[in-house]
Amino acid sequence: MSIARPEWPWYVAEYVVAEVQRGRDCAYSIHSYLINAGSAERAYEKAIELVKRLSDSTKDSDGEVIEYRCEGLFDLDTLQVEVLEDETHLSVIHFPSGTPPHVRSKHELSLFIAPR
Numbered sequence: 001m002s003i004a005r006p007e008w009p010w011y012v013a014e015y016v017v018a019e020v021q022r023g024r025d026c027a028y029s030i031h032s033y034l035i036n037a038g039s040a041e042r043a044y045e046k047a048i049e050l051v052k053r054l055s056d057s058t059k060d061s062d063g064e065v066i067e068y069r070c071e072g073l074f075d076l077d078t079l080q081v082e083v084l085e086d087e088t089h090l091s092v093i094h095f096p097s098g099t100p101p102h103v104r105s106k107h108e109l110s111l112f113i114a115p116r
Contacts (some may be wrong), residue, residue: 002100011035011092011111014048015054016071016103021064030074032090040078040111047076052085072103074103077110 013035019027033050037043043078054070094103 001067005078005080007082008080009036009038010081011037011040011043011047011076011082012079013043013050013076014074015051016074016095016098016101017054018067018069018071020067020069021060024102027097028071028095028100030095030101031070032095033077034084034086034088034090035076036084036086038058043111044076044079044106047073069075071100073106073109074101075110076112 011034012032014030014032017029017031019029031054033047035043035046035050037046051070051072055068057065057067060066
């Protein structure tokens with residue numbers, strides 16, 4: 001299990017996002033967001049709530065619709081810092097088309113894995 005301390009209220013939630021466009025293989029990426037919470041459990045609750053708001057759609061330069069669909073959590077861990085802004089988008093990790101990353105259950109997330 002990751003170290004969580006009261007003076008480190010920040011957690012990094014990583015989400016699997018599918019990019020869906022008609023006539024193309026589905027592409028996947030990992031999107032990272034900051035979560036501000038007083039405990040690991042609250043961080044998990046907030047991360048799950050954010051899943052519902054991360055899906056979106058847009059049009060490419062040809063006018064074709066691209067749908068971004070949040071599939072769920074990839075990872076959740078503590079960020080060992082004291083001051084940041086809640087839900088800041090940290091990074092995107094791209095995966096080849098047709099190779100979806102594994103959406104993890106709570107007990108597979110770094111924050112909840114017991115130390116070896």
